[in-house]
Amino acid sequence: SLIVSNVVDTTPPVLSNGAPTGTLPAGTTQTTLSLTSDENANCRYSTTAGTAYISMTNTFSTTGSTSHSTIVPGLSYGNIYNYYVRCQDTAGNANTNDFIITFSVASAPDTTPPTVNITTPANGVNVTETIFVNATAFDNVGVVGVQFRLDGANLGAGDSTSPYSIIWNTTT
Numbered sequence: 001s002l003i004v005s006n007v008v009d010t011t012p013p014v015l016s017n018g019a020p021t022g023t024l025p026a027g028t029t030q031t032t033l034s035l036t037s038d039e040n041a042n043c044r045y046s047t048t049a050g051t052a053y054i055s056m057t058n059t060f061s062t063t064g065s066t067s068h069s070t071i072v073p074g075l076s077y078g079n080i081y082n083y084y085v086r087c088q089d090t091a092g093n094a095n096t097n098d099f100i101i102t103f104s105v106a107s108a109p110d111t112t113p114p115t116v117n118i119t120t121p122a123n124g125v126n127v128t129e130t131i132f133v134n135a136t137a138f139d140n141v142g143v144v145g146v147q148f149r150l151d152g153a154n155l156g157a158g159d160s161t162s163p164y165s166i167i168w169n170t171t172t
Helices: none
Strands: 015-019 031-037 041-046 067-072 080-089 099-105 115-120 130-138 164-169
Touching: 015 080, 015 099, 031 041, 031 080, 031 099, 041 067, 067 080
Parallel strands: none
Antiparallel strands: 015 031, 031 067, 041 080, 080 099, 115 130, 130 164
16 A cells, blocks of 8 residues: 655754854954754855844855855954854745854954053162052053062062052162
């Protein structure tokens, strides 16, 4: 006997393995978005959450099977990127929820050294006994602390709070 089954596909593709993730190295200007689907599908993406598949204008350059990828250019230092992906299978079932691929690009390396100025005692003043040494520090990114040094050796612990200062016993 012959059994005929009319199974109709009403389930959109299941998406997984989105990449990249985490933080990409500083200086990364483009990357490859990729993901897999549990059935042959065509995938699209948006940078706006909740965009319907039919309204997404960005298509993956490699799609139509279960492996999908595309290059996204224009990345820059210190930014977080969210790409919202939806796919449609060969039966016309499209995802109604976003599959999110999130990553960031590391900030530019800090190549500018901070500037530190001793504010007291004044330059050239003779000092005796125990005194306060005070300093200001500036940097284009931020200052985490100042380590006072005397003849190349640390003078006490570093100070992580502005205004930066230390008590120095000049007799030792």
